[in-house]
Amino acid sequence: GQRAAPCVPPPTDSRRTYPEVQRLCGRLLSYHSPMTGPRSTGKADSTRTDAESALERLELGPFATNCYIYAPQPPACWIIDAGMGPEALIARVRALELTPEKLILTHAHLDHIAGVDAVSRAFPGIELLIHEAERDWLTDADLNLSGGYGFPVTCRPADRLLTDGDGLTIAGETWRVLHTPALSPGGITLHNADRGVAFVGDTLFAGSIGRHDF
Numbered sequence: 001g002q003r004a005a006p007c008v009p010p011p012t013d014s015r016r017t018y019p020e021v022q023r024l025c026g027r028l029l030s031y032h033s034p035m036t037g038p039r040s041t042g043k044a045d046s047t048r049t050d051a052e053s054a055l056e057r058l059e060l061g062p063f064a065t066n067c068y069i070y071a072p073q074p075p076a077c078w079i080i081d082a083g084m085g086p087e088a089l090i091a092r093v094r095a096l097e098l099t100p101e102k103l104i105l106t107h108a109h110l111d112h113i114a115g116v117d118a119v120s121r122a123f124p125g126i127e128l129l130i131h132e133a134e135r136d137w138l139t140d141a142d143l144n145l146s147g148g149y150g151f152p153v154t155c156r157p158a159d160r161l162l163t164d165g166d167g168l169t170i171a172g173e174t175w176r177v178l179h180t181p182a183l184s185p186g187g188i189t190l191h192n193a194d195r196g197v198a199f200v201g202d203t204l205f206a207g208s209i210g211r212h213d214f
Helices: 018-024 087-095 116-122 132-139
Strands: 027-030 055-060 065-070 076-080 099-104 127-131 160-162 167-170 173-179 188-192 197-201
Touching: 055 087, 065 087, 076 087, 076 167, 087 116, 099 116, 099 167, 127 132, 132 160
Parallel strands: 027 197, 076 099, 099 127, 127 160
Antiparallel strands: 055 065, 065 076, 167 173, 173 188, 188 197
16 A cells, blocks of 8 residues: 655654653553543542542543543643543533643644633633644644644644653652654653653554554
């Protein structure tokens, strides 16, 4: 069959291979990985780790995009990715009486950014973060691939641009930004070494590497 054109990442020495990401991450919270226990009911589950107890995953939109609410010390929380049809995500944050401080995008494909503006309106002052390589993708439907689907999706610009090695802090925890491009040039992984946990976006899927042929 026709060979798919690979994504061309930006020139950098910081790119990591999939085995390197796997070694760094003790437990991978990936795009297609099922979480232990219920996704969004908020019910307690004694089998969950501390990180998972502070975490809720919701599948949003026709792409079943995994979006996360992370609240290790409520009411402060992070939202990681905001997919299509974010109403359930917004409602869950409100039901838990959380205050989102950051909306962190693992990358800027349409299924991860379509809910950005709705989330931003629902929680004024929330900080939007994305890797610097995809700063223009938020406002360009061709770059974020939505134009090719026939329903252009754009959203507001980022408040902060991330680079490899940046540290993000919540409730005394530091999460390291790892630049892991493949699916897209600005893909990131958020890694917490103490917990041995990572949010990998589409860098890894359950049981396989992520897509790299866009």
